[in-house]
Amino acid sequence: MASTYATPGVYINGASAQAASVVAVATAVPAFIGYTPRAVYQGQSCYNQAVKVSSFAEFQACFMLDNPPPPADPARQYSPQYYLVAQKGQPASGDYLVIDGVYYAVLPDPATLYYLYNSIRLFYQNGGGDAYIVAVGPYGPPSKQPVSDPAAQWVNPNVQLADLQRGLATLLNQPEPTLYICPEATLLAGADNATLMQGMLLQAEEMGTALCVFDIIGGANPDPVRYTQDIQAFRNNTGNNGLNYGTCYYPFIGTTIMQQGDIDFTNLFGGDIAQLAALINPPAAPNAAVATLLGLIEKPPANPMSNSQLQDALLNACPLYGQIVKHVLACANMLPASGAMAGVYTLSDNTHGVWNAPANMSIVGAVSLPINLSDPQQANLNVDPVSGKSINAIRLFSGQGILVWGARTLDGNSQDWRYVPVRRTVTFLEQSIKLATRAFVFEPNNANTWGAVKTMITSFLTDIWKQGGLQGAAPADAFQVSVGLGSSMTADDLLNGYLGVTVEVAVARPAEFIVITFQQQQAASV
Structure with missing residues (x-):
């Protein structure tokens, strides 16, 4: 600012727009992929496009019919x-x-089963906010006959792998979604389901921005004894890549989403x-x-x-x-848990932070489970010594209701990426810092820039530590930021135009096992 102004008036001083702080990115923005009766946005078809909505009303306006015909026409509405x-x-x-x-x-x-519509309803019922919807096509015709066997897998011939893969590919240009959810993947044949899940994990790993939330085929009507075969099939089908970018919840949940007025003759x-x-x-x-x-x-x-x-x-x-x-x-209300879990993630993030485990929380609208898992049964889901692919259980507890009772990724054998909040917290920190440091692209690669970058990141991480997102008695115990020649860069880096930043964080991990030791104390002698 100039020291003196000679003429009365209004003066404008330009200031550098260079970022001085890290702006935290959104942490719970799911992307739903599936089928809808229609897809119209701003007067044009938006099939196979990622459309952002902020409420269930916006979803209805774009993807549901304004004046649906009688329910006898399944091609027109769910x-x-x-x-x-x-x-x-x-x-x-x-x-x-x-x-x-x-x-x-x-x-x-x-051929008349679709899960996306009711999954979106569950998402908003459980605290959902912003979401991306990728509609891959309208509903198909009914087959006019039921499944042949009560224990058989439900495969919808109208749900096609190529459609869902095309919808997944549209998210390659959308870095904002932090969750990938495809509830209708469970209506694919086993081999197609495996191909889709592995593709989702690979894309999530390449982009480094999203966590895939999976459901298990057979979770709607599990056999009390042979349900473990469904679990093993899921573990085999997820492959070996990108496991720390995936998580799974079992079984399906009985809900109250559809009311008596939604079903008739x-x-x-x-x-x-x-x-x-x-x-x-x-x-x-x-x-x-x-x-x-x-x-x-x-x-x-x-x-x-x-x-x-x-x-x-x-x-x-x-x-x-x-x-x-x-x-x-009751059958129509048995739904995959992934949509509800997206809402639980959003509520947990908004209430406590992304570093809080989205577990030990109830699911709004859940009233029953197709199988009530015991502690020994969950033990086989939670820890698999062979593949390490952990599956999070949804369980019924007397006096408490139905709770999410697990917070592990599919990479259960990894000490670094075993827990969902650890994976999501690191992704949150990475993306927030990445976006903030873009302001320094093409800045002089010198001590002034290094100091500004270090100060900016240190301030951001200190704030996260104060909120409880990092562990340690002091900021120095919670994180370390190194920027500069001799610490995070070499002379060759300078010549090649690289500005290196090293960030080490101690992420808070959930207390999954609380062990209380009881010991009798001998009576003191007189």
């Missing part, structure tokens, strides 16, 4: 189809109900009222009220009742129909 299939005995896994002494398995038409037997009538209005026990309502559905009058009105009337007229809807709704 409307899963379910069948009740008679069984010879009680099914070993999956949901079922007993009608007149016969076991009926509740089985989906796999059009979701049963592909809309075939005759098959429904055989169960709720059999010749051996006819129900006149039910017969009348079914007739109104099959042959609507001039002024027809709405589907919701017919649904309410059927529920009142036939208790058995209410049981069927209840079981179908």
Whole structure:
């Protein structure tokens, strides 16, 4: 500023725009990849584009229909189809109900199953904020038949590996997302699922900005005994690269996302009222009220009742129909945990910081689990001495509800990258410092620049240490920053235009095992 001004007025002094501090990057910005009924942004199709949304309302505006037709059209909006299939005995896994002494398995038409929509709802229900949506295509046609075996893997023929890979590739130009989530990957065949997961891990490792959150095929209806085969298949399918950029949660979670109004008779037997009538209005026990309502559905009058009105009337007229809807709704609400975990990550980061383990936290909307894991069962998930690929359990605890009970990456054998908060904290520090030091590109590679860079990074890390993100009694114990000739650079580096910075941090690790030792003390003698 000049020492004197001779003329009254307003004066503007230009100042250097060079960054003087590190601005922390966002830590919980998931990128969801999957199928949506539509994809329109600013009046143009945005399929296979990464679109940023900040609320569920924005997601609906871009990816859901404004005025969807009746639910009988699964190609237009999410409307899963379910069948009740008679069984010879009680099914070993999956949901079922007993009608007149016969076991009926509740089985989906796999071609109508999609998880992205409800996963986004779970994300925002659990505290989600900004997110990227990569819609890879619309819903496909139904197959008009259920899966053949209650224990069989659900494979949606409309979910294609090439579509999801193309969606993943669009994120190569998006450094902001910090989580990669593809809930519909579990609807692929095993080999395709393996290819996709390995591609996600490889891309995450190359970019160094995101953590992949996986689900396990079979997590929706695990066999009480043979579920370990699903676990082993997942471990085999993830490969050996980029494991510290991946994490997994098991099993699926039973939610309350879809309510009774989201399921009606059009979701049963592909809309075939005759098959429904055989169960709720059999010749051996006819129900006149039910017969009348079914007739109104099959042959609507001039002024027809709405589907919701017919649904309410059927529920009142036939208790058995209410049981069927209840079981179908429970199946439709069994969802991959990855969407909910993205919300849990966001809530944990906003409340405590990215260095806090997103564990020992409840999942909003989760009311049941398809399998209740015990301590010994989780031990085999948490620690695998052969592959080291840890799987985080979601468990039910008496008096506490359903909790996330694990915070490990797939790189369980690594001392450095075993824990999710360690991996995410280091990524957060790397990206924040990387963006801040861009202001020094083309600056003179001399002591003044070195001092400015060191001061900037030291100030940033000191602030992180004060918040509890780094361990140590003093900043000197928590981190070290070296910049300059003889410490982080050589004379050749100067000649080649390299400014080297070495940052060492002591990241706080979660207390995963709390060991309390009890010892009897002998009574003191008089």
